[in-house]
Amino acid sequence: MSELRFTVDHEWLRVESDGQVTVGVTHFAQDALGDVVFVQLPELGSYSQGDEVAVLESVKAASSIAMPVDGEITAINPELEDNPERVNEAPLGEGWFFRMQLADSSVLDSLMDEAAYDRFLTATADA
Amino acid sequence: MNTPLQHTALNALHLELGAKMVPFAGYSMPVQYPLGVLKEHQHTRTAAGLFDVSHMGQLMLHGSDAAAALETLVPVDIIDLPVGLQRYAMFTDENGGILDDLMVARLSDDCLFVVVNAACKDQDLAHLEQHIGSRCQIENLYASRALLALQGPQAAAVLARLAPAVAEMTFMQFAAIELLGTTCYVSRSGYTGEDGFEISVPNEHAEALARRLLAESEVEAIGLGARDSLRLEAGLCLYGHDMSVDTTPIEASLLWAISKPRRADGARAGGFPGAERIFAQQKDGVERKRVGLLPQERTPVREGTPIVDADGNPIGQVCSGGFGPTLSAPLAMGYVTRDFIPVGSQVFALVRGKQIPMLVSKTPFVEQRYYRG
Numbered sequence: 001m002s003e004l005r006f007t008v009d010h011e012w013l014r015v016e017s018d019g020q021v022t023v024g025v026t027h028f029a030q031d032a033l034g035d036v037v038f039v040q041l042p043e044l045g046s047y048s049q050g051d052e053v054a055v056l057e058s059v060k061a062a063s064s065i066a067m068p069v070d071g072e073i074t075a076i077n078p079e080l081e082d083n084p085e086r087v088n089e090a091p092l093g094e095g096w097f098f099r100m101q102l103a104d105s106s107v108l109d110s111l112m113d114e115a116a117y118d119r120f121l122t123a124t125a126d127a
Numbered sequence: 128m129n130t131p132l133q134h135t136a137l138n139a140l141h142l143e144l145g146a147k148m149v150p151f152a153g154y155s156m157p158v159q160y161p162l163g164v165l166k167e168h169q170h171t172r173t174a175a176g177l178f179d180v181s182h183m184g185q186l187m188l189h190g191s192d193a194a195a196a197l198e199t200l201v202p203v204d205i206i207d208l209p210v211g212l213q214r215y216a217m218f219t220d221e222n223g224g225i226l227d228d229l230m231v232a233r234l235s236d237d238c239l240f241v242v243v244n245a246a247c248k249d250q251d252l253a254h255l256e257q258h259i260g261s262r263c264q265i266e267n268l269y270a271s272r273a274l275l276a277l278q279g280p281q282a283a284a285v286l287a288r289l290a291p292a293v294a295e296m297t298f299m300q301f302a303a304i305e306l307l308g309t310t311c312y313v314s315r316s317g318y319t320g321e322d323g324f325e326i327s328v329p330n331e332h333a334e335a336l337a338r339r340l341l342a343e344s345e346v347e348a349i350g351l352g353a354r355d356s357l358r359l360e361a362g363l364c365l366y367g368h369d370m371s372v373d374t375t376p377i378e379a380s381l382l383w384a385i386s387k388p389r390r391a392d393g394a395r396a397g398g399f400p401g402a403e404r405i406f407a408q409q410k411d412g413v414e415r416k417r418v419g420l421l422p423q424e425r426t427p428v429r430e431g432t433p434i435v436d437a438d439g440n441p442i443g444q445v446c447s448g449g450f451g452p453t454l455s456a457p458l459a460m461g462y463v464t465r466d467f468i469p470v471g472s473q474v475f476a477l478v479r480g481k482q483i484p485m486l487v488s489k490t491p492f493v494e495q496r497y498y499r500g
Contacts, residue, residue: 034159034163034164034352035163035164035165037165037427037450037457038425038426038427038450038457040426040479055479057426057450059165059352059356059449059450059452060158060164060352061429062427062429081425085165088163
């Protein structure tokens with residue numbers, strides 16, 4: 001299954017064939033942040049939902065990236081060290097942040113699917 | 128508390144161009160266009176960028192005594208400012224603190240043209256009226272004129288298509304020039320470090336002029352985001368960040384802007400607010416000073432970041448900082464204590480609990496390319 005799940009913090013999660021979950025930020029997030037010039041990626045290890053695990057620096061400001069759900073970060077995207085602009089160019093592709101092993105895979109069911117995330121974006125834009 | 132935002136004469140154009148608008152100094156201003164801050168910055172350095180800076184305050188001081196009167200408020204030679212030339216100046220207070228920085232141009236023997244910062248313009252007008260209102264006529268153009276900046280290596284070629292005379296102007300020259308049939312006040316200056324012009328145009332003609340300039344293939348609309356990274360690379364101060372009422376021109380490393388005749392050993396020494404303190408600081412040195420800072424890692428170091436020495440002792444604070452697209456690296460300016468003022472000094476920024484090494488650096492970070500003829 002490669003269906004995307006989304007958080008209210010505009011992160012996306014995708015379950016890979018090996019069961020690991022890839023995490024990045026959405027197109028909406030990269031557009032709101034502006035040109036990304038630096039990404040501080042996390043140390044590998046276990047984190048709780050809400051822990052600040054990464055920092056995105058755009059030309060405008062620094063934004064922290066929170067752990068979307070409980071789990072263990074098993075890999076980071078080395079590409080972002082030299083090419084932080086990948087976050088803007090391909091937020092759902094080469095601009096991914098890290099891979100993680102979920103503490104509880106059923107947690108994905110509580111996150112938004114693409115249709116729900118689109119409705120969430122529309123609702124927040126209207127607010 | 129929430130007063131409605133003001134709009135410049137180009138507001139409809141900004142929206143049409145897809146600008147992202149943000150509140151700035153009481154105005155709704157374009158922070159970036161669809162091109163984005165990085166590309167807007169690069170475009171200005173390689174071709175030409177058009178900026179709406181109409182939020183800034185434009186004034187005229189009329190009367191034969193206007194120059195002598197204004198001199199009582201700024202440490203700059205205004206009396207001998209020739210017609211057709213502009214100078215950078217600052218209003219100081221009794222403690223030598225900077226109330227605002229400004230541009231002063233002489234339009235004619237009896238008329239000075241002044242541009243002040245948006246956030247200070249009401250206070251500046253009151254300051255002028257209180258101190259020199261009886262000596263000259265102060266005409267405030269805040270609601271009647273727009274200000275456009277055309278900046279970049281192609282700016283002169285572009286503007287010369289509308290008025291060939293601008294090609295002859297050199298850095299800091301100033302003239303009344305017809306553009307599209309309207310009298311504009313044009314200075315060859317700007318705040319990007321590039322060659323370029325600032326153009327004062329009546330509100331009702333501003334959009335037509337902006338559209339005409341944007342129709343030129345070299346020109347893109349540029350927002351305040353890129354304006355900030357451009358001026359930071361050029362080592363130029365932003366009022367309220369890199370200087371304030373709590374800093375003197377000496378502390379802000381702006382001694383160069385104090386005209387020779389107004390200095391302690393000059394022909395018209397002093398005679399501006401705070402002169403004694405400023406002269407004392409020039410003679411004895413200062414406890415802290417604004418310096419350029421180059422972070423030695425990729426992490427941008429932002430305004431307000433504490434600066435410490437190798438042992439972690441506080442020695443200052445960053446006043447402006449970010450990423451320099453042309454430098455292709457982070458850059459900053461900050462105030463540091465006396466021991467760390469020399470270029471090459473090693474200091475550290477405290478970012479998210481981590482010490483980022485920084486080197487005190489000369490400014491500008493990117494070479495200024497003004498046209499001096």
